Every structure is written in structure tokens, then in C-alpha cells.
Amino acid sequence: MTDIAPDGSPVAFYRRLPATGEPELIHGAVVAGASVLDLGCGPGRIAGPLAALGHPVTGVDNGAGMIAALPAGVEGIVGDAATVRLGRRFGAALLASHLVNDPANGAAFVATAAAHLEPGGVVIGETYPPGWDxxxxxxxxxxxxxxxxxxxxxxxxxxxxxxxxxxxxxxxxxxxxxxxxVLDETGLRALLADAGLRFDRWLDRPGWFVATA
Incomplete structure (x- = not known):
């Protein structure tokens, strides 16, 4: 496992990880066929199944090895999810893998997601569940x-x-x-608000939420 992403994640290991219901959760929370921007997509554990569910998916990751491992049907872009601006809008922006909890770049990740939403689009994210010990x-x-x-x-x-x-x-x-x-709901709402987003609701999976512009 010599191909290591900039954050220390071994590409070969992450290619072995299956989705565990996240694609279906996201699919049910967005408009049918909505385009999805997957920030910090890794090798496509979620992006691939989302594409199979009928969503045009664009994945952004700063690891070239991760992007190279994306499955067919997913557009891959090597870039920094904290700063990338693609000049395009999407029906949904995905912040999985606790990106919102990054102490240095959490706010920037949220701002990137907000900057890529089309009118009526949503941000779907994953945070540590409130009360997690x-x-x-x-x-x-x-x-x-x-x-x-x-x-x-x-x-x-x-x-x-x-x-x-x-x-x-x-x-x-x-x-x-x-x-x-670690964010409580108040902290999460404030983080989203700083990017012009509004917390909408929790999804039926601990820590997963929807935000709107």
C-alpha cells in the first residue's frame, strides 16, 4: 500500500471499503437524477453507487491516486476541496467523511459546497452525531x-x-x-450559516444532515 494520499490515507485500503447504505440515503434526499459534487470523494466508495443510481457525479480529491481509482461513470478532478471552484453548479454537494469536522478547513469545505449549489440544491454532510462519546x-x-x-x-x-x-x-x-x-447542533448550524446555508434536517442515519441555501 505505497500509494498514499496527501492526508495519509492509503489508496489501496480505501478501495477495499464498500458503501454501507450512504448512496441510497443520499439518493433518497435529493431530486431524482440530480447532479452530485462529491468533495473529498476518495476512490468512489459513495460516488460509484450514486452514479449507478442515475446521478451524474463529479468527484474532487487532492489525491491523484484516489481520482485514478474512481469507477467508470464518475468524473474525477484532482483538486483541493477547500478551495476548488469549478465554475459549475450541482443539484447536491456532498461533504461525507466528517469534512465539516476538520478544524482547519471545515468552514472552507462548507463554503466550497455552498458555492457549487444550483438554485434549490442541497448540501448533504456527515458530522459526529450530537452526544457522541x-x-x-x-x-x-x-x-x-x-x-x-x-x-x-x-x-x-x-x-x-x-x-x-x-x-x-x-x-x-x-x-x-x-x-x-466535534460540533453540537448549534455549532453545526453556525458553521453552515457562515457559508450562507441553513440547517434543514437530520437524515435517518446518525450524524447525516441536509442543508439548503
């Missing part, structure tokens, strides 16, 4: 396909989370540290 999740093993994911440590200081996740697949293990900003 990171300390209680330490040591818990989860599986996505044949990959194993374990939260090894988590320290919460105010709204700042510092954590280490261990990944494993095919007998190979490695750890990745990350920092996140």
Missing part, C-alpha cells in the same frame, strides 16, 4: 467489507478531538492520527 468508542472494533477499523485512543478537550485509528486488512495493520472539531 469518543472515549466510549475506544477499543471498539468495526468492519467494512474485509477491513478492520479500531479507534485506539481519543482525547476530547472542549470541542477538539485528538485520536488515533488503527486499520487492518489482509494481515497488514497501520495507525493514523487525526484531529477533529
Amino acid at each position: 469518543p472515549a466510549g468508542a475506544v477499543g471498539r472494533v468495526s468492519h467494512l467489507g474485509d477491513a478492520e477499523i479500531v479507534l485506539r485512543s481519543a482525547t476530547l478537550d472542549g470541542d477538539r478531538l485528538e485520536a488515533v485509528v488503527r486499520y487492518g486488512v489482509d494481515g497488514v495493520e497501520w495507525s493514523q492520527a487525526f484531529t477533529a472539531r
Whole structure:
């Protein structure tokens, strides 16, 4: 797994991860056939199935290896999701993988999503669910396909989370540290409002929400 994205994510590992209902969730929250901009798309775990559901999908990621791994039918663009401006509008902009929780670029990611919405378009995002207890999740093993994911440590200081996740697949293990900003609903609403967006509703999956312009 030598192809590593700029954020430290190994491309080969992320190609192994299946979607777990997110495409259907998003499909049900947008207009039929709506175009979708997937910011931080990775290798297309969500983008590919969305395209199969009839949505024109454009994925943006700063990892060239991630974009190269996108499935057929998804337009891929190598770029920084915090700053990219494509000069096009979409029916929906997707902020999965807790992009809104990025302490350095969360606001910029939201601004990018807002800048690409067509009239009546929506932003669909993923945040840590309100009331989530990171300390209680330490040591818990989860599986996505044949990959194993374990939260090894988590320290919460105010709204700042510092954590280490261990990944494993095919007998190979490695750890990745990350920092996140944990938002309550008030904080999420404020973040969205700063980009001219309005929190609309929670979706039927913990942490997933819809925002409108």
C-alpha cells in the first residue's frame, strides 16, 4: 500500500471499503437524477453507487491516486476541496467523511459546497452525531467489507478531538492520527450559516444532515 494520499490515507485500503447504505440515503434526499459534487470523494466508495443510481457525479480529491481509482461513470478532478471552484453548479454537494469536522478547513469545505449549489440544491454532510462519546468508542472494533477499523485512543478537550485509528486488512495493520472539531447542533448550524446555508434536517442515519441555501 505505497500509494498514499496527501492526508495519509492509503489508496489501496480505501478501495477495499464498500458503501454501507450512504448512496441510497443520499439518493433518497435529493431530486431524482440530480447532479452530485462529491468533495473529498476518495476512490468512489459513495460516488460509484450514486452514479449507478442515475446521478451524474463529479468527484474532487487532492489525491491523484484516489481520482485514478474512481469507477467508470464518475468524473474525477484532482483538486483541493477547500478551495476548488469549478465554475459549475450541482443539484447536491456532498461533504461525507466528517469534512465539516476538520478544524482547519471545515468552514472552507462548507463554503466550497455552498458555492457549487444550483438554485434549490442541497448540501448533504456527515458530522459526529450530537452526544457522541469518543472515549466510549475506544477499543471498539468495526468492519467494512474485509477491513478492520479500531479507534485506539481519543482525547476530547472542549470541542477538539485528538485520536488515533488503527486499520487492518489482509494481515497488514497501520495507525493514523487525526484531529477533529466535534460540533453540537448549534455549532453545526453556525458553521453552515457562515457559508450562507441553513440547517434543514437530520437524515435517518446518525450524524447525516441536509442543508439548503
